[in-house]
Structures are given as structure tokens and as C-alpha cells.
Amino acid sequence: MTLTDRDRAVQAALAQGLVGPRQPVAGLLDIAGIRRSAAELRSAFAEFTAPGTQVLHAFAVKAASLVPVLRLLAQEGIGCEVASPGELALARAAGIPARHTVLDSPAKTLAELREALALGIAVNVDNHEELSRIDRMMASAPSTAPIGLRVNPQIGGGSIGAMSTATDTSKFGVPLRDPGAREWIVRACLDRPWLTRLHAHVGSQGMPLERMTEGVRALYDLAEEINEQAGGPRITTLDIGGGLPVNFSSDAVTPTYREYVALLRSAVPGLFSGRYGLVTEFGRSLLAKHGMVLARVEYAKWAGGRPIALTHAGAQVATRTVFAPASWPIRVAAYDDAGRPKTGAPVPQDIAGPCCFAGDLVAENRPLPRLESGDHVALLDTGAYYFSTHFAYNSLPRPGVYGYAPAPDGTFAFATVRTPQTLEELTAESGADHANALRSLALG
Numbered sequence: 001m002t003l004t005d006r007d008r009a010v011q012a013a014l015a016q017g018l019v020g021p022r023q024p025v026a027g028l029l030d031i032a033g034i035r036r037s038a039a040e041l042r043s044a045f046a047e048f049t050a051p052g053t054q055v056l057h058a059f060a061v062k063a064a065s066l067v068p069v070l071r072l073l074a075q076e077g078i079g080c081e082v083a084s085p086g087e088l089a090l091a092r093a094a095g096i097p098a099r100h101t102v103l104d105s106p107a108k109t110l111a112e113l114r115e116a117l118a119l120g121i122a123v124n125v126d127n128h129e130e131l132s133r134i135d136r137m138m139a140s141a142p143s144t145a146p147i148g149l150r151v152n153p154q155i156g157g158g159s160i161g162a163m164s165t166a167t168d169t170s171k172f173g174v175p176l177r178d179p180g181a182r183e184w185i186v187r188a189c190l191d192r193p194w195l196t197r198l199h200a201h202v203g204s205q206g207m208p209l210e211r212m213t214e215g216v217r218a219l220y221d222l223a224e225e226i227n228e229q230a231g232g233p234r235i236t237t238l239d240i241g242g243g244l245p246v247n248f249s250s251d252a253v254t255p256t257y258r259e260y261v262a263l264l265r266s267a268v269p270g271l272f273s274g275r276y277g278l279v280t281e282f283g284r285s286l287l288a289k290h291g292m293v294l295a296r297v298e299y300a301k302w303a304g305g306r307p308i309a310l311t312h313a314g315a316q317v318a319t320r321t322v323f324a325p326a327s328w329p330i331r332v333a334a335y336d337d338a339g340r341p342k343t344g345a346p347v348p349q350d351i352a353g354p355c356c357f358a359g360d361l362v363a364e365n366r367p368l369p370r371l372e373s374g375d376h377v378a379l380l381d382t383g384a385y386y387f388s389t390h391f392a393y394n395s396l397p398r399p400g401v402y403g404y405a406p407a408p409d410g411t412f413a414f415a416t417v418r419t420p421q422t423l424e425e426l427t428a429e430s431g432a433d434h435a436n437a438l439r440s441l442a443l444g
């Protein structure tokens with residue numbers, strides 16, 4: 001059997017003890033793969049944009065909120081899209097300069113807005129109330145931070161409702177097609193010389209490329225209308241968001257950045273004319289294919305005639321897959337105790353996690369070589385929104401995350417991206433310092 005790089009990385013991770021009886025689950029990131037995706041993103045846009053066009057690719061930090069990953073991407077020329085004070089702190093810890101950072105939350109506090117404006121971070125305003133706050137801030141302390149308005153083009157949803165941000169009633173942005181909204185947006189931009197950007201992010205996963213393109217088209221048409229009325233380039237930059245879907249059913253990378261940009265280029269040629277600077281906010285498509293969760297099979301059993309593998313990867317690391325399995329199915333690869341790919345006839349079996357609720361299954365009735373205790377499972381394509389979306393159920397600790405790259409001696413070198421959470425950290429996080437707090441309150 002020929003081993004893939006992934007198989008060999010699994011073997012090396014087990015041989016080096018990153019996953020074992022004491023640390024039964026970890027995340028692994030393929031560093032060369034991440035670099036490759038970053039380079040593909042940059043070259044796809046570089047190929048289609050007019051020379052001299054300013055393009056900022058800002059990685060959506062929520063997809064992999066890990067400082068070393070942000071710094072790796074920065075090395076590849078990629079900035080950060082942040083949506084909370086925590087994400088901004090991570091981007092700053094990674095050394096991302098303000099001019100490569102974009103702030104996009106729908107519920108920014110006054111303090112967050114003040115900090116962003118003071119730092120010169122690009123801010124995309126979500127709604128009319130937030131715009132009034134910025135008006136007051138700009139009047140008292142003018143800022144040169146780029147400021148944009150998030151627009152909901154209301155072009156409809158994709159196949160996953162919870163991921164569709166451009167439905168009629170989406171909570172994000174100013175709804176472009178509501179009565180009077182378009183006129184309000186045009187006026188808002190004409191009245192404010194500092195409001196120079198428009199932003200749309202129409203969905204994450206499950207959106208057909210054609211629909212994403214339609215959203216960008218609506219954004220572009222709006223910018224053209226504003227600039228025509230302004231008699232010059234008032235809107236100078238378009239932030240087209242992220243949302244490129246990822247293929248979770250095989251190793252193929254499809255669609256590619258190049259396919260999306262080529263489609264955009266034919267549907268919205270003016271976007272690439274050089275008259276607009278561009279910002280993108282891809283998350284999942286940069287990381288998903290380059291990560292896996294590797295977990296030990298603790299026990300194998302039968303129930304109702306069905307084999308069940310009890311593993312250490314469940315809802316705590318694969319939250320969306322466990323709670324919404326129809327929307328977020330993932331591939332599972334089976335390895336033996338030494339990390340060799342399991343062979344043998346596929347048997348439909350459940351791959352269960354360690355959490356104490358019945359639905360804690362990452363795959364149900366999945367045909368795989370029969371798993372036994374001491375084997376391992378790898379949850380594939382989990383580089384985005386898995387390590388960063390930990391679910392603290394059952395006080396299960398956040399697992400360690402390690403980056404890997406081929407080493408000169410033919411094996412793999414690993415670097416710690418995040419240390420496994422310790423039980424001391426976990427108890428502290430759960431109020432250990434306040435152990436007596438309720439007792440003394442009750443005694444009053």
C-alpha cells in the first residue's frame with residue numbers, strides 16, 4: 001500500500017507521542033498545504049486584476065483562531081478579518097499590522113469602535129445605529145481608518161440556513177432591497193467623505209458560486225451608482241467577503257480560487273479594472289483541507305447489531321458535525337495502533353465521541369474497516385472551524401494542535417501551535433478561584 005503524506009504524518013504523530021493513551025486527541029495542521037492555499041488565493045487575484053490594484057486578503061480569524069497560524073498566513077501576505085475583541089487581540093499578538101486588519105462584528109461596542117479607529121483598523125459598519133456612533137466619533141476625534149458599510153444584497157440563501165447571510169431577514173448589514181434602503185445607503189455615502197468602502201459577505205459553505213457572484217455584482221452596481229452621483233470615486237474599495245465552499249467528500253480542492261475569480265471576472269468585469277481596491281475575507285477555503293483531528297479509539301462495542309467505536313473525538317472538537325450532521329458531514333479515516341491505514345472489509349459502524357449524550361457521533365453507520373480499541377480515527381478536512389470552535393461540554397479540555405512538515409530524514413517535524421489545555425487551567429476557568437463564593441453569600 002502506498003502511503004500518502006497524511007498517512008505518514010499520522011504515523012509520525014503517534015510515534016512522537018502527540019496522540020497516545022494520555023493525550024488521546026490532537027489537531028494536526030499541514031503547513032505546506034496552508035502555504036499552498038494562501039499562494040493560490042493570491043495568484044488567482046493577481047492574475048485577473050489590473051496591475052497596481054490594491055488587494056488585501058484578510059483571513060477570517062474565526063476559522064482558525066490560532067496565533068501561529070495567523071503569523072504563518074501573514075508570512076504569505078495575508079491579513080486578518082476579526083469580529084470580536086478576542087480575535088483582534090489574536091491578530092495583534094500575531095503581529096498583523098492595522099492596515100492588514102478588518103473589523104466586521106455585527107455588535108461592536110463603543111470601546112471596540114474607539115480602539116479600531118484609534119489603531120487605524122478598517123471597520124465595516126453593520127447598521128444605521130452604528131453609523132451614528134461613528135459619526136459622533138469622527139466629529140470628536142477624526143480617524144484615517146478606512147470605513148465601509150456592510151450591505152446585505154438579499155440575494156437569498158444557500159443550502160445551510162445558519163450559514164446564509166444574504167437572506168431577506170439576515171441579521172447582517174443594511175438590507176439593500178428593503179423599501180428606501182438603497183436611497184438611504186447612497187445618501188449616507190454621499191454625506192460622508194470618509195465612508196469609502198462597501199462590504200458584503202453573502203454566506204459560508206453551501207452557497208453556489210453563481211449566487212456569491214450575484215452578491216458581488218449587487219455591491220459593485222451600488223458603488224458605481226454612488227460614484228456616479230458623487231461625480232467621482234467616493235467608494236474606492238470593495239470588500240467581497242469570503243465564503244468559498246469547501247469539498248468535504250474527497251481530497252479534491254473544488255471549487256478553486258481561480259474558478260471563483262474567473263467567474264467574478266466574467267460577471268463583474270469592472271471589479272478588476274483597477275478603479276477599486278479589493279478586500280477578501282476567506283476562512284474555510286484557506287484551512288479546511290489542511291487539518292485533521294486525530295483521536296484514539298478507546299473501546300469498540302456492539303449495540304442493536306451495530307458496531308460502535310468509542311473515540312476521543314466528539315462534540316467537543318466537531319461541534320457542528322455532531323449537532324448538524326446533515327449540513328456538516330466529514331470524512332473519517334481509520335488507522336491502527338501504529339498509524340497504519342486499516343485494511344479489511346468496510347463495515348457500517350458508528351464513530352462516537354467521549355461526551356455524555358447519545359447524539360455524540362461524528363459519523364453514523366459509516367462503512368470503515370472494523371475499528372478496535374487502540375486504533376485511531378482521523379477526522380479529515382477539519383483545519384477550519386474545528387480547533388477554533390471548541391465546545392466545553394463535560395469539561396473536556398481543548399486538545400493540543402500541532403503543525404507538521406516533511407523533515408529532511410523522510411519523517412515529519414512537528415511544531416506546537418497550541419498546548420493541550422491542562423486540568424489546572426480547566427478548573428481555573430471553571431471558577432476554582434471563587435470556590436467559596438456561593439457559600440459565603442448564602443451565610444450573608
Ligand SMILES: *Cc1c(COP(=O)(O)O)cnc(C)c1O
Binds near residue numbers: 062081241281285
Ligand atoms: C465567517 C465570515 C467570513 C469567512 O467565511 P468563510 O466561509 O470561512 O470563507 C468572512 N467574512 C465575514 C464577515 C464572516 O462572518
